[in-house]
Amino acid sequence: MNQTLDPATVTGTSSQAAEKATGKPWAEWMALLDAAGGRAMNHRQIVAHLAAHHDVSPWWQQQITVVYENSRGLRHKHEMSDGYQISRSRTIAASATRISEAWLDHDTCRRWLPDSDFSVRKAAPPKSIRLNWADGSLVEVALTAKGANKTTVTVQHNKLAHAEIAERMKSYWAAALERLQSVVESPAA
Template sequence: MTNQRSFKARVRTRMAKTGESYTTARRQLIKRATEPSAKPATAGSTTEPSAEPAAAQTERIADDLLRARTGRGWAEWFALLDAAAATEQTHTQIARHLVVEHEVPGWWAQTITVGYEQARGLRAPGQRRGGGFEANASRTVAVPAARLFAAFTDETARTSWLPDVEVRVRTATAPRSFRADWAGGPTRIVVGIEAVGASKARVSILHEKLTGAEQAAELKAYWRERLAALKALLEANGDHR
């Protein structure tokens, strides 16, 4: 009951801010929390890109870190989800259950859901539920979010750290998100940018629609290297305003 009361309080807070009805505010909170996201955990945690590509979620996220952020470790979350017959549910249904019934923050609900799906054989590491593969990487850069966003949206700036690649922009919402078709092919990148104070921002990249685990591993390594180059370039320019 405590979790339900807390969630209802969040709904009412949103109602007060947006003027939405209770039903609409509740739906929007659940939707925002259960949509797949490229957002990483806090800087310095074990969620930074691993040296081993396509590692299982339970290897990427330490049990003590998960417990500190959500109140339970992997085994406890898996037992709770088994009891809720989560293997028979979709990814969104599992994440929604964690958000609504257990008050797990949205990104951590996604993390637990992916770990559970991997542990129960519903997806392989690096694989989306349903069969597709993807690669991801993230970096924290000591520049404002707007500057980091421009490094993707401005073609000249982009080619300085991402050369010899054809990128066809699909959507760009300053300074938070950028989506583009990659190299003229069927794959796509989804970029999320989050401000971490006034002069620091975190960028995360999800490369979707990959053909298999080998391509996912190659692109994971590629994006780790490219984001390191981006960080070095921006920070070397001293553009911290």
């Protein structure tokens, strides 16, 4: 990965916002880290350099580092410090309670999430569910009520081993949420 991308394309934070918060626009941060040997540093080393040499908060140290890594091709799409992470969401015409039951009731879950191997790590229905996936990755489910019978379901799958697995799981969760929607919105549910 020896590429250079415009920081504006890899972050949701504009250069103006970065400059307002840190005193420097993205281009200046990228040049400073290039001059400091950032391409040869790992994530922690870049953060440590920012902490030692620049007066920015820990949050901005992380933000600048991630933007730098992404813009310089040092980090793949969906890559985090502990593996790859993807998320999918879908708004479903059902209550958060009904949807959490569809996750936690074994028989109902098997109707829309067949052949999956996981254990429930923590459940706080109707708000959130955390799962341990069989491959050691983690799944976090957030349920956000949008009214009595409308809920946004967000699945975040963390600690995925490879970029290919992350892409495959994005498709997997898109299809799974579509099946979940069919199950919980059906009159016989």
